[in-house]
Amino acid sequence: MTASPTQEQFDVIVVGAGPAGSAAALLAARAGLKVLLLERGEYPGAKNVSGAVFYGSAILNELIPNWWEQAPVERYVCRRDISFMSPTTAVALDFRCAGAGYATAPYNGFTVLRPKFDRWLAAQAEAAGAFLLTSVVVDDVLRDNGRVVGVRVRREQGEIYGKVVIACDGVNSFLAKKAGLQREFHQHELSLGVKEVVGLDPAIIQDRFHLTGNDGIAFEYLGAITEDVHGGAFLYTNQDSLSLGVIGQISSLVERRKRPYELLEGFKAHPAVAPLVRGSKLREYSAHLIPESGWAMKPKLYTDGMMVAGDAAGFCLAAGLYLEGMNYAMQSGLAAAETAIQACQRGDFSARALAVYEKQLKQRNVLTDFRAYRHAPAFVNGARLQNLYPELIARSMENLFRVNGAPKQKILPLAYRMTRQLEIKPGQLLRDAYQVARSYLW
Amino acid sequence: MVMTTHEEKMRTVRFRVAATPHITVNSDICRSECSTHACVYVCPANLFVPLDDGGILFNYESCFECGTCYIACNQEGAIRWTYPDGGYGVTFREA
Numbered sequence A: 001m002t003a004s005p006t007q008e009q010f011d012v013i014v015v016g017a018g019p020a021g022s023a024a025a026l027l028a029a030r031a032g033l034k035v036l037l038l039e040r041g042e043y044p045g046a047k048n049v050s051g052a053v054f055y056g057s058a059i060l061n062e063l064i065p066n067w068w069e070q071a072p073v074e075r076y077v078c079r080r081d082i083s084f085m086s087p088t089t090a091v092a093l094d095f096r097c098a099g100a101g102y103a104t105a106p107y108n109g110f111t112v113l114r115p116k117f118d119r120w121l122a123a124q125a126e127a128a129g130a131f132l133l134t135s136v137v138v139d140d141v142l143r144d145n146g147r148v149v150g151v152r153v154r155r156e157q158g159e160i161y162g163k164v165v166i167a168c169d170g171v172n173s174f175l176a177k178k179a180g181l182q183r184e185f186h187q188h189e190l191s192l193g194v195k196e197v198v199g200l201d202p203a204i205i206q207d208r209f210h211l212t213g214n215d216g217i218a219f220e221y222l223g224a225i226t227e228d229v230h231g232g233a234f235l236y237t238n239q240d241s242l243s244l245g246v247i248g249q250i251s252s253l254v255e256r257r258k259r260p261y262e263l264l265e266g267f268k269a270h271p272a273v274a275p276l277v278r279g280s281k282l283r284e285y286s287a288h289l290i291p292e293s294g295w296a297m298k299p300k301l302y303t304d305g306m307m308v309a310g311d312a313a314g315f316c317l318a319a320g321l322y323l324e325g326m327n328y329a330m331q332s333g334l335a336a337a338e339t340a341i342q343a344c345q346r347g348d349f350s351a352r353a354l355a356v357y358e359k360q361l362k363q364r365n366v367l368t369d370f371r372a373y374r375h376a377p378a379f380v381n382g383a384r385l386q387n388l389y390p391e392l393i394a395r396s397m398e399n400l401f402r403v404n405g406a407p408k409q410k411i412l413p414l415a416y417r418m419t420r421q422l423e424i425k426p427g428q429l430l431r432d433a434y435q436v437a438r439s440y441l442w
Numbered sequence B: 001m002v003m004t005t006h007e008e009k010m011r012t013v014r015f016r017v018a019a020t021p022h023i024t025v026n027s028d029i030c031r032s033e034c035s036t037h038a039c040v041y042v043c044p045a046n047l048f049v050p051l052d053d054g055g056i057l058f059n060y061e062s063c064f065e066c067g068t069c070y071i072a073c074n075q076e077g078a079i080r081w082t083y084p085d086g087g088y089g090v091t092f093r094e095a
Helices: A019-030 A057-063 A114-127 A174-178 A202-209 A250-256 A260-269 A326-346 A356-363 A366-372 A376-380 A383-401 A411-421 A426-440 B006-010 B027-033 B038-042 B068-072
Strands: A009-015 A035-038 A076-085 A090-096 A131-133 A138-144 A147-153 A159-167 A190-199 A215-223 A231-237 A241-249 A281-291 A306-308 A317-319 A322-324 B023-025 B048-050 B056-058 B079-081
Touching (some): A009 A019, A009 A147, A009 A326, A019 A035, A019 A057, A019 A326, A035 A114, A090 A383, A114 A131, A138 A174, A159 A326, A190 A250, A190 A260, A190 B068, A215 A383, A241 A250, A250 B038, A250 B068, A306 A326, A317 A376, A322 A326, A326 A356, A356 A366, A376 A383, A383 A411, B023 B056, B027 B056, B038 B048, B038 B068
Parallel strands (some): A009 A159, A035 A131, A076 A215
Antiparallel strands (some): A076 A090, A138 A147, A190 A281, A215 A231, A231 A241, A317 A322, B023 B079, B048 B056
16 A cells, blocks of 8 residues: 555645644645645534634634634633522622733634634635645545555545644544544543524623623533533523533433433523523534543554544543633644644654654643643542532522521531532542642642 | 424534435344443434334434444444545534
8 A cells, every 4th residue: 555656645634624633734734735634524614513612812823813803703702600500599700801812812712603613714724725625534544564654535546645644533533543542432531512503683692791892701500500410501602693502421411311402401491591592593503522531531642654633632621610622622733733844854754753743732731731630520520510519509609698587607507508418528528629629729 | 482392403403414324223232232222312313213122223314423322332333333425414504
């Protein structure tokens, strides 16, 4: 299967035109490399779903200055609201910032609609000189003496040769598995997100969410909202629609025998959420897997002639306070492209040469962030943090604010009574408090 | 309308149906070795139908290609899946 001299050979073959793949293709093409960007969807973004808040504005701004002026963005996020829920109650932490970097360029995050945003980003890679081919499924890598030398696409004479392959083929990356870089996943490592985009008049969105222009808000919810399934929910404002959804860990969906779309209906019916979605009309329903275990599910990141980036490498930080994927996807795609550029300059595509990728990932704060939060996912995505403690907070506040002639209770005895009601052991609570501290404070 | 049935949700999604299924279920394994039938519950498109004889009927036509069934299935080899041919399958417009 060695490439014959007459066969066209690309410098870089990028598989998957999501944020990782398009960023990689864009940078490599700008460096003058011959880049092929392959996408299995009818267009880039056709298969892609996330919340979606894109927190990588500053990163993209370095590639395309003032990118938001030309990209299909919805609203810049300068308000975040985290709610702890019981079936009847919500206790919210409300953050709003009109300061520099949040309400001014380059902005902290934007809500986007992935089929539109991803399509635009892939077009930027094309404009930089990458060759984009859509409606093409990659089934396997091509090897020569164990080295990856290209990809096999599902069509006649589907062998395409490249000096280096960058697999950005998403959470289910068949390519990383075929190349022996990734293992099979466990049910607790992945979560399923089900989502709706619902249409709502922009004037109503502004009034209802206290927005003034193109600013937007990201709500996140923890607690009884997912019943007893480990997970959470979100609601984001777009230009003339809302994106809302429920996320549930696969293992606990299986264990509790819950249908994800029924949880979604329960979320919309919650008394704290129903007034926010009132009068909206369903435009599109969607679903996608989320690689939530970070460090624990990180594959081997490179081998001879190939690197893995984005969701395919598990670069999605799901650590309670943070639920970020597109920014890390983009950073890892850029790191892979920089590595490929160096490899092309030196003419060396061996695993040893591609080891620079890890260094690049550290410089771009990908591996460093995932290492710093390596303890968080297993712990934060569990029952006590996602279900029990949010409910404890909500129920405690119900009692704290209740005025009914009974004597007022001070917080500690009240909290103690609540922990008894929810069958939380004080020792466990203290150990969890330490874990929270270890995950977030130092 | 805010609250919607699963059928109403699915009607908002565009699928370009390929001629051949990209997911196949070996119902013999479902019948003889699986007591949980987790796929029936977790599939966001509700594509797995339990049969009276303990087997599972699968409709590939309106599949999100998310992979949940494959991850949730506890019986090795019961669900085989790959991606549909290029350009086919789910095509999100807003997602």
